[in-house]
Amino acid sequence: MKIRNISLINYRNYNHLNIELGKDVNVFQGENAQGKTNILESIYYCAFGRSHRTSKVKDLIMWDKKNAQIRVYIEKDRLDKTIDMNLLSDGRKSISVNKVKLTKIGDLLGVLNVVMFSPEDLKIVKESPGIRRRFLDMEISQLDKQYYNALVNYNKVLAERNALLKSRRIDKNILDIYDIKLSEQASYIARQRINYIGMLNSYGKAIHQEITTQKEEIRYVYKSSFSLEGNLKDNLKNELTRKREIDIDRGTTSAGIHRDDLLIFINDVDAKDFGSQGQQRTAVLTMKFSSLEIIKKVKGEYPILLLDDVLSELDLSRKKFILKSIENIQTVITCTGVENIEEYLTGSYRLFNVQNGSIVDGGD
Numbered sequence: 001m002k003i004r005n006i007s008l009i010n011y012r013n014y015n016h017l018n019i020e021l022g023k024d025v026n027v028f029q030g031e032n033a034q035g036k037t038n039i040l041e042s043i044y045y046c047a048f049g050r051s052h053r054t055s056k057v058k059d060l061i062m063w064d065k066k067n068a069q070i071r072v073y074i075e076k077d078r079l080d081k082t083i084d085m086n087l088l089s090d091g092r093k094s095i096s097v098n099k100v101k102l103t104k105i106g107d108l109l110g111v112l113n114v115v116m117f118s119p120e121d122l123k124i125v126k127e128s129p130g131i132r133r134r135f136l137d138m139e140i141s142q143l144d145k146q147y148y149n150a151l152v153n154y155n156k157v158l159a160e161r162n163a164l165l166k167s168r169r170i171d172k173n174i175l176d177i178y179d180i181k182l183s184e185q186a187s188y189i190a191r192q193r194i195n196y197i198g199m200l201n202s203y204g205k206a207i208h209q210e211i212t213t214q215k216e217e218i219r220y221v222y223k224s225s226f227s228l229e230g231n232l233k234d235n236l237k238n239e240l241t242r243k244r245e246i247d248i249d250r251g252t253t254s255a256g257i258h259r260d261d262l263l264i265f266i267n268d269v270d271a272k273d274f275g276s277q278g279q280q281r282t283a284v285l286t287m288k289f290s291s292l293e294i295i296k297k298v299k300g301e302y303p304i305l306l307l308d309d310v311l312s313e314l315d316l317s318r319k320k321f322i323l324k325s326i327e328n329i330q331t332v333i334t335c336t337g338v339e340n341i342e343e344y345l346t347g348s349y350r351l352f353n354v355q356n357g358s359i360v361d362g363g364d
């Protein structure tokens with residue numbers, strides 16, 4: 001899968017932009033606040049139907065304009081695909097693939113696969129479980145529509161269950177129904193998470209050893225709020241029954257996949273609480289490069305890799321690891337120029353100079 005062309009109209013600080021991407025590495029270089037991340041964001045948007053940094057459609061539309069458009073041409077298995085995003089200032093958006101309008105985001109997932117890596121991703125290791133669940137959910141959703149649909153259904157039932165618990169007008173029969181529905185969706189979601197974490201472990205082991213020159217072992221564990229032995233559906237249902245009085249008391253649901261976590265161990269120590277800054281950064285690097293390999297394995301081809309400003313944060317050996325690993329992967333890198341990226345890039349690359357919402361030269 002390769003992106004051949006991106007065109008933006010009234011998107012963030014781009015009035016009109018039309019660029020051809022190279023098949024290998026594409027470097028967007030420019031000073032701060034010129035529009036480098038905006039380009040990565042537009043690609044990300046076409047993959048997931050949402051931005052990695054805002055949930056407001058309006059933020060993406062150039063100030064004082066009424067709508068914005070993103071169009072991405074993809075070459076996939078020698079078949080071309082076009083993704084069109086139309087964003088309106090009242091918050092609506094329409095998405096088309098090959099000019100056919102989609103009715104749900106679920107149908108967009110997997111059309112364009114991307115892995116994004118930015119300094120913000122350090123949060124995956126450092127911060128609360130919600131961020132790690134989001135990592136799992138995004139990665140698995142782009143491989144498996146059924147997972148995304150299960151998640152949507154689960155969250156809907158969970159919101160209804162919590163509303164009922166808070167209402168203080170408890171109807172035990174309705175709670176029974178919610179518990180069954182939650183358990184059904186949760187068993188699929190938890191299975192797929194466990195499966196994904198298995199793949200993270202198998203790819204992550206070698207990648208992490210390579211990055212740390214055999215000094216560190218990485219290991220991932222799924223920590224669940226219900227037993228993962230045997231039948232997951234029954235386990236969660238029993239757990240919800242067992243905790244029902246507590247849930248009624250607290251007005252919230254205390255077991256289920258919305259409470260689970262992905263634990264990351266480096267040399268058998270929890271990286272969240274005990275990892276050094278460098279170890280945490282390396283753990284994220286390993287996770288992102290493992291995600292690339294997992295997509296390759298499941299989909300048969302590499303996704304597009306988006307690297308936002310990460311090179312300046314990494315030491316020489318990690319920079320070299322990245323630039324060596326992206327040889328067969330179409331990559332879009334943003335940088336400010338101080339990274340001297342040309343020194344490390346061995347293969348062919350295209351350089352675009354970004355200035356105030358325009359590409360002033362490059363693309364050759």
Ligand SMILES: Nc1ncnc2c1ncn2[C@@H]1O[C@H](COP(=O)(O)OP(=O)(O)OP(=O)(O)O)[C@@H](O)[C@H]1O
Binds near residue numbers: 034062309
């Ligand atoms: N809706 C919008 N309309 C017009 N301009 C916008 C809009 N949203 C953001 N901008 C502008 O886009 C610029 C930021 O773009 P972006 O985040 O891509 O910068 P960058 O080149 O990645 O910078 P840095 O190196 O600091 O990360 C800012 O100048 C901001 O004011």
Ligand SMILES: [Mg+2]
Binds near residue numbers: 036037334
């Ligand atoms: Mg940026």
